[in-house]
Amino acid sequence: MKVTLAQTSPKLNRSNLQSIIGVINDIKEQSDLIVFPELSLNGYLLQDKLFEDAWDLGELSELEELSESIDIVVGGAIKDSNVFRNSALYFSKGKLISQHNKVHLPNYGMFEEARYFKAGNIFESFETSFGKVSMLVCEDLWHKEVHHDLISENPDIVIALVASPARGFCDDGLEIEHKWKDIITQVARECSAKLIFVNRVGFEDGLGFWGGSCFLNESGEVMNSLPHYKEMIQTIEI
Secondary structure, eight states, X not given: OEEEEEEOOOOSSTTHHHHXXXXXXXXXXXXXXXXXXXXXXXXXXXXXXXXXXXXXXXXXXXXXXXXXXXXXXXXEEEEETTEEEEEEEEEETTEXXXXXXXXXXXXSTTOOHHHHOOOOOOOOXXXXXXXXXXXXXXXXXXXXXXXXXXXXXXXXXXXXXXXOBOOOEETTEEHHHHHHHHHHHHHHHHHTOEEEEEEOXXXXXXXXXXXXXXXXXXXXXXXXXXXXXXXXXXXXXX
């Protein structure tokens, strides 16, 4: 199975969809699955732009069509009746087969997600051509009860869509990266599952996102990783 990690730098506008489509067209013949970061359709610091820039699922028909050739995971701000969701979307075989709405919305320090988004309330897995998959969005993975839910779902692959700003600089790197490494290593081992972690890069209003996207095997070993701060599209064999 070939998986493409799309460590991108989304803009705070709707041009991201066409950029994503361009990336998919470039690699769809050489990969089975492509994974983009959290809110890759929108950019992170949407605030009131959310009311203009959130997507109706019907506007993403081009991703449905492209998923005839390659499975696609993308993050976006999605309109849901009268509310907005921070969602991970999985497209396959010409349709949307799963939507995970971020359950744990951070609302402290630099984060204001709970002010703009409505939380989801469920973690679940779904069948794909590559086995059972569970998707999570960023903060979801920081909560122990979520780990218990994942273990009970028993997925073959865990996909984490992330928009993690760089913070906590130290002599041996980033404290936030060390914390993330501990979490995803634990989840991969607990679930005995492959884990795909895709974090964005780029800057928004003083926030710099560090990247470091990676793939872990079922033992929690990092088998492939991408560099810090650099936009990169890389296909790996898992």
